[in-house]
Amino acid sequence: DQQVKQNSPSLSVQEGRISILNCDYTNSMFDYFLWYKKYPAEGPTFLISISSIKDKNEDGRFTVFLNKSAKHLSLHIVPSQPGDSAVYFCAATGSNYKLTFGKGTLLTVNP
Amino acid sequence: NAGVTQTPKFQVLKTGQSMTLQCAQDMNHNSMYWYRQDPGMGLRLIYYSASEGTTDKGEVPNGYNVSRLNKREFSLRLESAAPSQTSVYFCASSRPLDAIYFGEGSWLTVV
Numbered sequence: 001d002q003q004v005k006q007n008s009p010s011l012s013v014q015e016g017r018i019s020i021l022n023c024d025y026t027n028s029m030f031d032y033f034l035w036y037k038k039y040p041a042e043g044p045t046f047l048i049s050i051s052s053i054k055d056k057n058e059d060g061r062f063t064v065f066l067n068k069s070a071k072h073l074s075l076h077i078v079p080s081q082p083g084d085s086a087v088y089f090c091a092a093t094g095s096n097y098k099l100t101f102g103k104g105t106l107l108t109v110n111p
Numbered sequence: 112n113a114g115v116t117q118t119p120k121f122q123v124l125k126t127g128q129s130m131t132l133q134c135a136q137d138m139n140h141n142s143m144y145w146y147r148q149d150p151g152m153g154l155r156l157i158y159y160s161a162s163e164g165t166t167d168k169g170e171v172p173n174g175y176n177v178s179r180l181n182k183r184e185f186s187l188r189l190e191s192a193a194p195s196q197t198s199v200y201f202c203a204s205s206r207p208l209d210a211i212y213f214g215e216g217s218w219l220t221v222v
Binding site for chain 1: 115142144146152153154155156159161169170201203205207210211212213214215216
């Protein structure tokens, strides 16, 4: 039973445009959500997070939106840059702070 | 500023051999984790340690043991390696209610 789902294995966008990565979750006990970015042959790096008490969090070009009623979150990258090309993982956790990850979305930003 | 350091980076084992993956963090984090990443499977939690002296099973603990040697170090042991344990292993650490930070990964092949 996959509790965190990233239904798009890959996404391709043009440089300068918006990238939107989506994530759905099923466990209503999740209350903290994170996005990680991973380059090949490297460990995942933390990108941005959001608590369930918020519906939006911004950090520079990155914005995460949370829709609790739909159990859906999204990561917006504006403007997208070629260096953003990587695998993006959505993760969620509850009070035990064990992160559950989605399977990832490969983002390719074309120059 | 080392962060999370794991060794070895690459290892080839024969089926039935044993080995230990070492992990150390210098961020004074209480919690430490071991994840494995397989193609199309995302990151799956093997074991975690919420604090020094405690360890708990994650999603895929079978075939592994762990030791939280002290606050800094958390090792993962494969007692009798199997081809199904061919994977990339990531150690991570965190403070409570904060993002977790990953090491660079250990590539393990069991032949």
